[in-house]
Amino acid sequence: MNSLATVPLFIVALIGLLTWRLSPKSDTRLVVLGAAMAYLANTPVLFWLGWTLTTLPLLKGQAKAPKLVLLASTGLLGAGFLMAAWGPSPWAFGLIAAAALLRKGIFPFHFWIPMAFETADLGVVNLMLNSHLGAFALLRFGVPLAPEVARQAIGFLAVLALFTAVYTALLATVAKRPRRILALLCTSQASFILAGIENRNLEGITGALIHWVVVSLATSSLVLVYQALENRTKEVTEPAGYLGFGYHAPRLAVFFAINMLALVGLPGTLGFAAEDLLFHGSLESHPLLGIGLPLATALNAITGYRLMTKLFLGRRSQATPVIPDALPQERWALVAPALILVAGGLFPNVLVALRAPAAESILSVLGSR
Amino acid sequence: MPMILVGMVAAPGLLLLLMCAHWLTVGGMGENQIRRSMAVVATIGSLLALVLGWGLFEDGEIRSGVMHWIAVGSYHFELELVVDRVSWPLVMLTNVLVALVAAFSIRYMHKERGFFCFFAWITLFWFGALLAFTASSIDLLLGGWELVGVSSVLLIGFFDERLDPVRNANRVFATYRLADLGLLIGIFALHSFAGTGSLDAMGELSGAGATVVALLLLMAASGKSAQGPFLGWLPRAMEGPTPSSALFYGAISVHLGAYLLLRAQPAIEASLLAKVAVISVGLGTALVATLVHRASADAKSSLAYASMAQIGIIFAEIGLGLPTLALLHMTGHAAMRTLQFLRAPSMLYDHHHLRAAAGGSLTPTGTHYEWLLPQRVRAWLYRVAIERGFYDAIVDRWILYPVLKMARWCEGFEPGNTHGAKFEIAPQGVERTQLEEVQG
Numbered sequence A: 001m002n003s004l005a006t007v008p009l010f011i012v013a014l015i016g017l018l019t020w021r022l023s024p025k026s027d028t029r030l031v032v033l034g035a036a037m038a039y040l041a042n043t044p045v046l047f048w049l050g051w052t053l054t055t056l057p058l059l060k061g062q063a064k065a066p067k068l069v070l071l072a073s074t075g076l077l078g079a080g081f082l083m084a085a086w087g088p089s090p091w092a093f094g095l096i097a098a099a100a101l102l103r104k105g106i107f108p109f110h111f112w113i114p115m116a117f118e119t120a121d122l123g124v125v126n127l128m129l130n131s132h133l134g135a136f137a138l139l140r141f142g143v144p145l146a147p148e149v150a151r152q153a154i155g156f157l158a159v160l161a162l163f164t165a166v167y168t169a170l171l172a173t174v175a176k177r178p179r180r181i182l183a184l185l186c187t188s189q190a191s192f193i194l195a196g197i198e199n200r201n202l203e204g205i206t207g208a209l210i211h212w213v214v215v216s217l218a219t220s221s222l223v224l225v226y227q228a229l230e231n232r233t234k235e236v237t238e239p240a241g242y243l244g245f246g247y248h249a250p251r252l253a254v255f256f257a258i259n260m261l262a263l264v265g266l267p268g269t270l271g272f273a274a275e276d277l278l279f280h281g282s283l284e285s286h287p288l289l290g291i292g293l294p295l296a297t298a299l300n301a302i303t304g305y306r307l308m309t310k311l312f313l314g315r316r317s318q319a320t321p322v323i324p325d326a327l328p329q330e331r332w333a334l335v336a337p338a339l340i341l342v343a344g345g346l347f348p349n350v351l352v353a354l355r356a357p358a359a360e361s362i363l364s365v366l367g368s369r
Numbered sequence B: 001m002p003m004i005l006v007g008m009v010a011a012p013g014l015l016l017l018l019m020c021a022h023w024l025t026v027g028g029m030g031e032n033q034i035r036r037s038m039a040v041v042a043t044i045g046s047l048l049a050l051v052l053g054w055g056l057f058e059d060g061e062i063r064s065g066v067m068h069w070i071a072v073g074s075y076h077f078e079l080e081l082v083v084d085r086v087s088w089p090l091v092m093l094t095n096v097l098v099a100l101v102a103a104f105s106i107r108y109m110h111k112e113r114g115f116f117c118f119f120a121w122i123t124l125f126w127f128g129a130l131l132a133f134t135a136s137s138i139d140l141l142l143g144g145w146e147l148v149g150v151s152s153v154l155l156i157g158f159f160d161e162r163l164d165p166v167r168n169a170n171r172v173f174a175t176y177r178l179a180d181l182g183l184l185i186g187i188f189a190l191h192s193f194a195g196t197g198s199l200d201a202m203g204e205l206s207g208a209g210a211t212v213v214a215l216l217l218l219m220a221a222s223g224k225s226a227q228g229p230f231l232g233w234l235p236r237a238m239e240g241p242t243p244s245s246a247l248f249y250g251a252i253s254v255h256l257g258a259y260l261l262l263r264a265q266p267a268i269e270a271s272l273l274a275k276v277a278v279i280s281v282g283l284g285t286a287l288v289a290t291l292v293h294r295a296s297a298d299a300k301s302s303l304a305y306a307s308m309a310q311i312g313i314i315f316a317e318i319g320l321g322l323p324t325l326a327l328l329h330m331t332g333h334a335a336m337r338t339l340q341f342l343r344a345p346s347m348l349y350d351h352h353h354l355r356a357a358a359g360g361s362l363t364p365t366g367t368h369y370e371w372l373l374p375q376r377v378r379a380w381l382y383r384v385a386i387e388r389g390f391y392d393a394i395v396d397r398w399i400l401y402p403v404l405k406m407a408r409w410c411e412g413f414e415p416g417n418t419h420g421a422k423f424e425i426a427p428q429g430v431e432r433t434q435l436e437e438v439q440g
Helices: A006-022 A026-040 A044-059 A064-085 A090-104 A112-119 A122-129 A133-145 A147-174 A178-197 A202-232 A250-263 A270-285 A287-312 A328-346 A348-366 B002-025 B031-058 B087-108 B115-134 B138-156 B163-194 B199-204 B207-225 B233-239 B242-251 B253-263 B265-269 B272-295 B299-319 B323-357 B375-386 B388-411 B432-439
Strands: B061-063 B067-072 B075-079 B082-084
Touching (some): A006 A202, A006 A348, A026 A044, A026 A122, A064 A090, A090 A147, A090 A178, A112 A178, A122 A178, A133 A178, A147 A287, A178 A202, A202 A250, A250 A270, A270 A328, A270 B067, A270 B163, B002 B031, B002 B087, B031 B061, B082 B087, B082 B115, B115 B253, B138 B163, B138 B233, B138 B242, B163 B199, B199 B265, B207 B265, B233 B242, B233 B299, B242 B299, B242 B323, B253 B265, B253 B323, B265 B272, B265 B299, B272 B375, B272 B388, B375 B388
16 A cells, blocks of 8 residues: 555544444445545556545535536546556646646635535535545656656646635635535645645655645544534524534534644644644745745634634523533544544654655655755 | 753643543533642642742753654754743743632632633643743744633633623634734744744844844734734733633733743844834834723723733833843733732722722822823824724724625635625624624
8 A cells, every 4th residue: 555545544434434423324435435445546447436436425416516526527537547548648647637626626626615515415525525535646646647747737736725725715704604614614724735745845745744634634523513513403504693502512612622723723733733844844945835824724713713603602591502412422433533633733743754654755756846 | 950841831731631631531620629730730830930940040041951843854843941031930920820810710710600611721821821931942932822822712702601702702813813924924934044943043133034033023922912903902802701811911921922022032133123113013002002091991991901001111122122121021010910900800899998998088199291282182082092092993994894805705706605695894884793783
């Protein structure tokens, strides 16, 4: 198995298990199976099959745009692999990169993610998005096809990713529905993975790979908490004011807070270590990231905190809906990612050691600056 | 000594972890358990700080030794704590004031529903403040700085049965995050110009490097200490419980900005522009804040503006190259203001007590220098003071509204967002709370 795949495979399996435990659906199994197949694939054909399996549940959804985008990305990836079968070429790399951009929701293709979050099963969309197969396809299969072209192209892709991070963070500041806010936060923070690769130094790429873990765990936990609220009351879908759910469900509130703050790099969580590495990696190589990362993170933090207060604070009165707090199975499912984020924040070197070999292999292909 | 330093900083962090584990497994600690835990850790912390102070007589500074918290390739995040003659007074003050405020709060918060939460956030703040004051590098200082900010915001929204604390917590959090951009980009600039994040590297900066770093850190310090363009958040923070207001906004949190400037003083000294900026921000804030303080109708807001005025003067002292005076001013001000905040709920009682002791009437304190100003100017200044310098209106009109307008404009291009949200903010002149009341 490729060193790049080890940790993401574990993360996808973990969030798949947690999603399945809290909301057992056959689509969840399909996405986990597809993602596992893709990460374990040694050949492009197997990878493409895994990729396609992960998109199938969304093709049944109501909204047309996500279906079209996912079909297009699957088609482009297949075309890229077919072209690569005749021999490595920049065109094959271009097709795989385009498939990755579509799937990751990089500007101008970011629009499908909020639509999918709002119209499809939240757990399944989250799982599909947090498998991060777009970035994986680009690094595992795309870059080795044409390293010279990749070096030039990744710079452009990173600027696009950075723009996506800031733009979606800005959009999130005026979004009102929690599903849309979560989608935009997820898109914005996930864009740093691609932007960080462009640092082309060990700390920057390791930071991007650790950020990958943070985004997957934190956004999945946020989605799980939000789903738990949605299962309890429909009032949460379009909050008219401050809902005050923290009064009856303090544990759900605390899990939401920990993951939200980890996502935006609170010290003591893995998010801080990831952002520190990304930040320092960009010092010499990618100064634009040094400005864009704090700006987008600040906007995301403001939006995330606003969402948290909307859902969990205010209105301690008889009008507060009485909902049960995290049930034992929810509590223990949410503890796992929170523990990884906090323990990883206190002792980041463990995860750094796990991700550094993958970063070295990416760096050896892309070459340092 | 190095182990004592590490133990002193780690003690509140370990207490917090213990509280979290307790909450997760068997529920929140009871009042007696919290009282005992806080008493033990605060006593140990204060004693260890005293021992460190004794050690400083022998050596100029005490270092914990370097630990590589993150090591990848040639990059190392060095975790090193240091206590010297600049940080020790603030470390000691933090330990002692946390102990005093905790003792006060045990009764003040008795039977409050969020008793456990309150002490958990205070412990988070305590750990963050000690980490910030003892950080040897600006990267580590950022860690403590942000923990202080988060705990501060959580306590502002503590009484969330009313909407104002929640709204104000949101606003303060946004202000903190925007001001912290100065610190983040300042760290970026310090690494670029000096090649290291060590606070000792401030002395190596000169020319444009010194100016850029000092101005960015001034922005961050202004945010934390409610100075200059960020002076509006402190009265909003008064929504939190009074003991936490005393600790955060009378004593430690607001002085963290001034502490950052003390550490950046060599860079400020090397740049005329930075010196002028620090002095202008400090004196400008002191002038506005002292006016508003005198016209404020409620005790806590009045004290908040009085704090801002004093910290403005401390900024000016740092800009003028008087760090020792600034440090003395900080410690004295923090101790005095904590007492005032803690006595604020008893202000009327104190006033009546004083009047009774004086035989039933108090002598007027006399006239002030405002009589030197023409009547029209005095009336105008009074208007500025009661409107709190028109700060919120200016920020809403010129910063918040344009940003939200741009975001809404971008949102207009987004497909699928058919249930477009209403503006959360009035264009001009209408208070947001009023607008929300009208909208029901």
